[in-house]
Structures are given as C-alpha cells and as structure tokens.
Amino acid sequence: MISPDSTACAYRAQLLYFVADPATLEDPSQAVRYHSDGLLLVNAQGRIDACADYAELAGKLPASVPVTHLPGKLIMPGLIDTHLHFPQTDIIASPASGLLPWLETYTFPAEGRFGDSDHAREVAGVFLDELLRNGTTTALVYGSVHPQSVDAFFQESHSRNVRMIAGKVMMDRHCPDYLQDTAESGARESEDLIRRWHGKGRQLYALTPRFAPTSTPAQLAACGELARAYPDVFVQTHVAENKDEIQWVSELFPHNRSYLDVYDSVGLLRPRAIFGHSIWLDETDRARMRDTGSVAAHCPTSNLFLASGLFDFQAMRQSGVHHTLATDVGGGTSFSMLRTMNEAHKVARLGGCHLTATSMFYLATEGAARALDMQGQIGTLAPGAEADFIIVDPAATPLMARRSSQLDSLEEQLFVLAMLGDDRNISASYSAGRCVHRRAA
Missing domain, CATH: 3.20.20.140 (Metal-dependent hydrolases)
Known part of the structure; x- marks a missing residue:
C-alpha cells in the first residue's frame, strides 16, 4: 500500500512526460512516457510520488486519498x-x-x-x-x-x-x-x-x-x-x-x-x-x-x-x-x-x-530542465520531482474538438496542440502540488 502520510492527492487522466530527446533516438517513441489512463500521485510536500497506469496504482491507493478524475484531459509537466x-x-x-x-x-x-x-x-x-x-x-x-x-x-x-x-x-x-x-x-x-x-x-x-x-x-x-x-x-x-x-x-x-x-x-x-x-x-x-x-x-x-x-x-x-x-x-x-x-x-x-511535436514538447519541458541543469527537479512527472504540472484540454475549442476526434497517434495529438493551441487549452496549472491557475468554465 502507498502510505496515506505520503500521498496527499491523486489525478486520473492521460499522463505524458519525457525521459530523452526524441531527436536523438532511432525510435523517438522511446523518449516518451505516456499513459492513456494514468494516475499521478502528489504528496503533501509538493512532490510527485508516482506516475503510472491507473490499473497499476489504483488498488494500492488508500481510500483516504482523494482522486480527481479528468476524462479527456492530458496532464504534462509545467x-x-x-x-x-x-x-x-x-x-x-x-x-x-x-x-x-x-x-x-x-x-x-x-x-x-x-x-x-x-x-x-x-x-x-x-x-x-x-x-x-x-x-x-x-x-x-x-x-x-x-x-x-x-x-x-x-x-x-x-x-x-x-x-x-x-x-x-x-x-x-x-x-x-x-x-x-x-x-x-x-x-x-x-x-x-x-x-x-x-x-x-x-x-x-x-x-x-x-x-x-x-x-x-x-x-x-x-x-x-x-x-x-x-x-x-x-x-x-x-x-x-x-x-x-x-x-x-x-x-x-x-x-x-x-x-x-x-x-x-x-x-x-x-x-x-x-x-x-x-x-x-x-x-x-x-x-x-x-x-x-x-x-x-x-x-x-x-x-x-x-x-x-x-x-x-x-x-x-x-x-x-x-x-x-x-x-x-x-x-x-x-x-x-x-x-x-x-x-x-x-x-x-x-x-x-x-x-516534430514530441521534440517541441520535449524542448519546453525535460529538454529545458536539462539545459538549465535542473533535470529531475522540474520539467518531468517522474517520482521525486517537484509537482509542477498542467492539465491540458485537447478539445478546448470546437475546431480542436473536431480535429482531436480524428487522430491516429500521440504525435498527431501533440501536433494539433502545438499548431492550434493557446491559453484556452490550459485548464489548470499546479506549482509544488498546489493549483495556481484554473480556467473558468
């Protein structure tokens, strides 16, 4: 069981972060960690406890830990x-x-x-x-x-x-x-x-x-x-x-x-x-x-x-x-x-x-953290990192909702976000585990 003294809250959504530069790998998909139905656990100290498939973590989570369900949303590093x-x-x-x-x-x-x-x-x-x-x-x-x-x-x-x-x-x-x-x-x-x-x-x-x-x-x-x-x-x-x-x-x-x-x-x-x-x-x-x-x-x-x-x-x-x-x-x-x-x-x-879209999102998260000599601290959802993350709505506008319903891959979804996205796609921003921006409904 995950200790209730450790995990303070949990978020169920798609989860995405990077572990390498996609542009340097023969198989760029190896740079990506993506969970189509994932669970992100955040502790009271504002750090990430775990990031994995919902099916893997849900049964280990104490009943006292609240889970925020975010269907259709994507969580990625700030x-x-x-x-x-x-x-x-x-x-x-x-x-x-x-x-x-x-x-x-x-x-x-x-x-x-x-x-x-x-x-x-x-x-x-x-x-x-x-x-x-x-x-x-x-x-x-x-x-x-x-x-x-x-x-x-x-x-x-x-x-x-x-x-x-x-x-x-x-x-x-x-x-x-x-x-x-x-x-x-x-x-x-x-x-x-x-x-x-x-x-x-x-x-x-x-x-x-x-x-x-x-x-x-x-x-x-x-x-x-x-x-x-x-x-x-x-x-x-x-x-x-x-x-x-x-x-x-x-x-x-x-x-x-x-x-x-x-x-x-x-x-x-x-x-x-x-x-x-x-x-x-x-x-x-x-x-x-x-x-x-x-x-x-x-x-x-x-x-x-x-x-x-x-x-x-x-x-x-x-x-x-x-x-x-x-x-x-x-x-x-x-x-x-x-x-x-x-x-x-x-x-x-x-x-x-x-x-590529994966390269662009890498440069704005894990890649920037590495460049700033802050790898493992920011720009990632890996356990132990500071819980700076954002909740992204890929269908924030009618056009994006229509386009997103016809996608074949994660690369396409990220590319649509990069080409058509703006502040309307950011449903919420979290800093050290605390919500510091929430978009009005």
Whole structure:
C-alpha cells in the first residue's frame, strides 16, 4: 500500500512526460512516457510520488486519498520559458522597424518606470498571472536595471511558491541616464540580490548583463567575477540576435573574434548560462557553446516580429548545443509556449528541418530542465520531482474538438496542440502540488 502520510492527492487522466530527446533516438517513441489512463500521485510536500497506469496504482491507493478524475484531459509537466522580460509586459505588440529602434522607442521608456516598487509589484503580478494562465510554471526572467524591480518580482513569485529564475539588468552605457548603473553599482546590487533571493524558497538568481553593447568591458568583467564567485547562479543575456546589433558589437569590441567571444573572454560561457536568440553564430561559436555547456534560447515569435533572422535548428543539433524555446515577451508576441511552438515549427521548416511535436514538447519541458541543469527537479512527472504540472484540454475549442476526434497517434495529438493551441487549452496549472491557475468554465 502507498502510505496515506505520503500521498496527499491523486489525478486520473492521460499522463505524458519525457525521459530523452526524441531527436536523438532511432525510435523517438522511446523518449516518451505516456499513459492513456494514468494516475499521478502528489504528496503533501509538493512532490510527485508516482506516475503510472491507473490499473497499476489504483488498488494500492488508500481510500483516504482523494482522486480527481479528468476524462479527456492530458496532464504534462509545467512548461519552461527560458527567456523573457517582465518589465516589457505592457509594451507587447508595439510596432517598430527593428530591434534597436524598438528598444529606444518602447523598451527603455517602459523600463524607466520600474524604479517605483509599487508599479513593479503590480506588473509582476500581471506577468505571473499570464505565465500561469498559459501553463508556464518556470521562467528565466529579466527585471529592469532597478534592484527594486527584482525584489518586487521575487516577492510576488515567492508568495505564490512558483519556481522562477530572475535577475537585475546590468547596463552602464548606451542607454538613457535614468536606466544606467555603473560597473561597481551593478555588481554590488546584483550580489546583494543573490544573497537575498538565490535559493530562498523556490527562487533562483540570474546574473543579467542586458547585452554587450550596453555594458562596458569593466562591467562585463565584474559580471564574470560574480559568475566565478557564485557558480550555481544562472547567467542570462542576448547574443547574435540582429545584424545591426552584431555590427555595433564588432565596433565596440574590435579585439574579440565574435559577439559570443565577448562573453567568453570574461568567463560567462558555462553551464547555467543562457543566451537569448543565438541566430547569427558560426561553427566556432556553436562549438564553444557546446564545449562550455552553454544554452541557446530560441525566441521564434520575437525573431519573426522584429525580422531578426531564422534560428538554425539543424546546425544546433549537429553541433550538440543545448537549445530551448522561449517567448521573449515583450519582443515576442505571446506568453503561450504553445503558440511559440507553432512559430518554432515554421522557422525550422524554413531552415530545412522538420521539428516534430514530441521534440517541441520535449524542448519546453525535460529538454529545458536539462539545459538549465535542473533535470529531475522540474520539467518531468517522474517520482521525486517537484509537482509542477498542467492539465491540458485537447478539445478546448470546437475546431480542436473536431480535429482531436480524428487522430491516429500521440504525435498527431501533440501536433494539433502545438499548431492550434493557446491559453484556452490550459485548464489548470499546479506549482509544488498546489493549483495556481484554473480556467473558468
């Protein structure tokens, strides 16, 4: 018998998670763990006790444990978004001719308001609501340059007990005066935030130099020193997103081989270092990312919206670089990882690569967890993992209900979700075993 002191509740539904990258296996189905009639057991500590067929577990379950029956629903791990900006929530879908004009016209003025803690806290609440409404239970988040913006974000996240990773932007040049720190103050404020928040509850810190053009060599060097002093914190920044940006970097750092090399030269390539976009990289860059365990976060809706370029899935796979999916709100045009998969599939096809549905869902769950060095902790329904999961309704709209009634395989069902899905498919989101979003009937 399963101990009633261990299991607190149980959910009967279809269950899905991954144990390997489908793109690397001769038989991709071996990467998937799927139970057409499964039972998920969650304990009082907010972790998963068991995940198996209903017929296997039901007879072992104490009568005192409540079972929630979810016919027609699919339970999978909470989705993981590896690159987005919470101060840009209110400027999503703002028109501009490209990345650099968009930053000047919309982003910097919006971020200037985040010195106000009340404003930051209010926007953080809206931002987290949107993530959870879209089934995202972990995200790698940029604050503004103001340390109080990150305090406000972590306060909101901590109060909900959701697993979030965030950091204060470091930016000491080529930006408005009201958004500028210094090499010394940026490092000091970042270290203060690490000590205050990294590992507090479910909160984790990310060192966050915005991108090479807005940091002096002194600031990047100070960030590298912090990365060495705190080897378990994350690093997040942008690289090789836009050709105009790359030209600017080459002028600012003429002695570096490439944009990526600017970060490498100060020690910022390593495990738990996530580089947003990573479009215009060459073979040497990709080899360096692979060898250092660094991660490329692909942001398809943003790259298409700002006409930055097409991420090269084929080259990333062949080079063995960890890569993930991300929304990049507010340059990205949706909080939904399902809509992000939709655009990622099209970008891959334009590059001559067929991205299967199982590959896309792997990248947004188990694959992201592995890339973030958090395998076994998030992104899975395996026993012992944190009970971050979502309840998905494959028939949330009349069209999806009709299409779902004519499917022949799990791959088709997931593909329909990726191509037609959005927040309406997320019936509920759970964080550490507790419901943190439920869609109105």
